[in-house]
Amino acid sequence: DAGITQSPRHKVTETGTPVTLRCHQTENHRYMYWYRQDPGHGLRLIHYSYGVKDTDKGEVSDGYSVSRSKTEDFLLTLESATSSQTSVYFCAIRDNYNSPLHFGNGTRLTVT
Amino acid sequence: QKEVEQNSGPLSVPEGAIASLNCTYSDRGSQSFFWYRQYSGKSPELIMFIYSNGDKEDGRFTAQLNKASQYVSLLIRDSQPSDSATYLCAVTQGGSEKLVFGKGTKLTVNP
Numbered sequence: 071d072a073g074i075t076q077s078p079r080h081k082v083t084e085t086g087t088p089v090t091l092r093c094h095q096t097e098n099h100r101y102m103y104w105y106r107q108d109p110g111h112g113l114r115l116i117h118y119s120y121g122v123k124d125t126d127k128g129e130v131s132d133g134y135s136v137s138r139s140k141t142e143d144f145l146l147t148l149e150s151a152t153s154s155q156t157s158v159y160f161c162a163i164r165d166n167y168n169s170p171l172h173f174g175n176g177t178r179l180t181v182t
Numbered sequence: 183q184k185e186v187e188q189n190s191g192p193l194s195v196p197e198g199a200i201a202s203l204n205c206t207y208s209d210r211g212s213q214s215f216f217w218y219r220q221y222s223g224k225s226p227e228l229i230m231f232i233y234s235n236g237d238k239e240d241g242r243f244t245a246q247l248n249k250a251s252q253y254v255s256l257l258i259r260d261s262q263p264s265d266s267a268t269y270l271c272a273v274t275q276g277g278s279e280k281l282v283f284g285k286g287t288k289l290t291v292n293p
Binding site: 160 | 270
């Protein structure tokens, strides 16, 4: 993997609890993305960042917030987890808006 | 939301055959196109990218882009059982940093 670390790799949490997923990169890439992947839906964009403190929404952003205080870290927060947020979450990075995405290993989140 | 459509599959081919995977997209402003391979339980990995109309070859893989018809395809020659995976088409939205994915086509290569 292109210097991308996601943590935790697996998490089980209860409905209503807050959850934060972390993505850390060592590539100094400008762009960072959070996707979720669900059967029948493919990869869907949650939020992305185009620089420190610069973020924007994707197609499934409701219930999620993000923060990027440093180039290398992009955090995804579920303020109050719901069962519909059970999914596999992937972080991805790229160095410019036309270059390919490179993915982390993913976080499997289960909300009970 | 701009759409990216792929043949849902599954697609099954014998070992040594050519596998053809297709993708259409709705955003005429799209400029960059990618093919990813994803094994079960793993993260997507980049196979090919293409920016200009025509063909681009890399080993057994050929990506084909036709912007006028808004489709991009991936050919896998001499298919191997190790090529069995889900293939994802991804397209950058015009004027945006967003990358939209199709739902993927599952390919099985039979020995």
